[in-house]
Amino acid sequence: NTRISRVKGAITAIQDFPKPGVLFRDIFPLFKDPAVLSDAVSLMVEHIKDKIGSVDVIVGLEARGFLFGPMMSVQLGCSFVPIRKKGKLPGKCVQASYLLEYGTDIMEAQAEAIKPGQKVVIVDDLIATGGTMSAAVELISKMEGRVVECLVLIELLDLKGVAKLKHPFFSVLQF
Ligand code: 5GP
Known part of the structure; x- marks a missing residue:
């Protein structure tokens, strides 16, 4: 698939960020070229349309999930809801804790943001150990949302984060 290789080709690897020994995959080069960014977003949107059909809510994870989530929700005609680190969202919030x-x-979501039974897709830029994604699943389950897909642009295969997830999962590309 030429779109996948174009998107993959735009992602750079930064050695020793944020600390020694880590190879960080940088997605921001994608955002320099609107055609490649559009490829990335449409690959994610098409996946949801083909596999799930209609959804009620796209949940984006702070911070890079916020870059893709709203663009997807506009195309899918559904809500966008952010999950943030504790203390950043106003009003009554629901919480889930996760291991660092x-x-x-x-992490928190606003209490009324998801209604019981709503079909939810969780979006992030990348899955590494899976800790962030599995905490998000727990949080949405507390709110009685139905997690129909955990979706990331990039999956780091070595870290086997997907093994932590009990819900359907998809990654557009893998390293
Ligand atoms: P996990 O909880 O799966 O170990 O880590 C995933 C979270 O950390 C995601 O929210 C993701 O944005 C961030 N993250 C971890 N490693 C990388 C990386 O190499 N590149 C990018 N862009 N994000 C990363």
């Missing part, structure tokens, strides 16, 4: 390398962190 050292200690834990908490």
